[in-house]
Amino acid sequence: MSKTTVSQLQKMKQEGTKFATITAYDATFARLFDEAGIPVILIGDSLGMVMQGHSDTLPVTIDEMAYHTRCVRRGTQNALVVADMSFMSYSDPATACRNAATLMAAGASMVKIEGGEWLCETVKQLQRNGVPVCGHLGLTPQSVHVFGGFRVQGRDMEQAEEIYRSALALQAAGIQLLVLECVPSALAERITKALRIPVIGIGAGNSTDGQILVMHDAFGVTSGYTPKFTKNFLAESGDIRAAVRLYQQQVADGSFPGPEQTFN
Numbered sequence: 345m346s347k348t349t350v351s352q353l354q355k356m357k358q359e360g361t362k363f364a365t366i367t368a369y370d371a372t373f374a375r376l377f378d379e380a381g382i383p384v385i386l387i388g389d390s391l392g393m394v395m396q397g398h399s400d401t402l403p404v405t406i407d408e409m410a411y412h413t414r415c416v417r418r419g420t421q422n423a424l425v426v427a428d429m430s431f432m433s434y435s436d437p438a439t440a441c442r443n444a445a446t447l448m449a450a451g452a453s454m455v456k457i458e459g460g461e462w463l464c465e466t467v468k469q470l471q472r473n474g475v476p477v478c479g480h481l482g483l484t485p486q487s488v489h490v491f492g493g494f495r496v497q498g499r500d501m502e503q504a505e506e507i508y509r510s511a512l513a514l515q516a517a518g519i520q521l522l523v524l525e526c527v528p529s530a531l532a533e534r535i536t537k538a539l540r541i542p543v544i545g546i547g548a549g550n551s552t553d554g555q556i557l558v559m560h561d562a563f564g565v566t567s568g569y570t571p572k573f574t575k576n577f578l579a580e581s582g583d584i585r586a587a588v589r590l591y592q593q594q595v596a597d598g599s600f601p602g603p604e605q606t607f608n
Contacts, residue, residue, distance in 0.1 A: 347425040348383040349521040350476065350520045357542045364595040365556040369395055369412045372410035373559060378420045380588045384544070386456065386556060387413050389486070394560045401485045402431045406443045410450040412552040417451025426478050426521070427452035431486045437469035444475045455572030456523065458484035460510030464517035471518040481507050482548065490506060496547075496607045498527040512523045512533045523556065524548040526573065529606050538598055547573030549606045555595045561589055574607045
């Protein structure tokens with residue numbers, strides 16, 4: 345098994361090979377996912393909700409992200425390790441570069457930032473300084489209070505066009521991956537076809553190049569509200585490793601996400 349590179353993910357997109365990705369926050373689960381052949385592991389600021397018990401991701405700090413990145417890196421040999429940049433840690437290009445350096449030093453291979461065209465100069469500055477960037481459009485959890493809650497984005501034409509334009513602009517600025525969260529499947533399909541970079545969906549239908557789930561959702565251990573776009577693979581398999589294999593298989597054959605996990 346070889347280390348995952350952006351070039352390999354690009355080749356998978358070109359060949360139409362769909363891939364499953366997942367979050368991890370510690371070395372043990374990172375090693376399990378890495379050994380299963382998951383190509384991309386995200387240290388999500390979702391840890392604020394699933395690990396720390398907050399109602400959203402905003403309280404997570406860059407130092408906490410760096411701590412969990414170090415843990416995941418110790419358990420990972422081959423997967424591409426992507427780390428979320430926490431709330432307000434990339435409010436301007438200089439701040440973004442300083443905080444991205446912290447995450448890269450902790451073991452990240454790429455950082456992920458949430459937002460549209462306004463981030464283009466930040467993306468360019470990060471790239472100039474050797475930091476690969478993953479974009480994130482649609483429902484961007486750090487903007488939950490602006491959205492008025494965790495709501496599907498891009499359902500009206502104006503908002504859909506804004507997301508589409510932002511995807512093209514961010515690609516032109518230099519992002520190498522894009523996460524689309526909670527958007528209608530038709531919009532996700534349009535963006536995936538328009539971009540040359542791999543697009544990873546969560547609540548975005550099955551037309552994207554890859555899928556990502558929060559690991560707690562994939563194993564059915566999330567307390568409280570369970571998002572529509574998730575699926576409990578552990579309930580169908582009875583074993584964590586088998587659940588990971590089932591998740592990978594159903595992403596690869598296009599059966600996950602199905603209609604019941606898709607927004608129209």
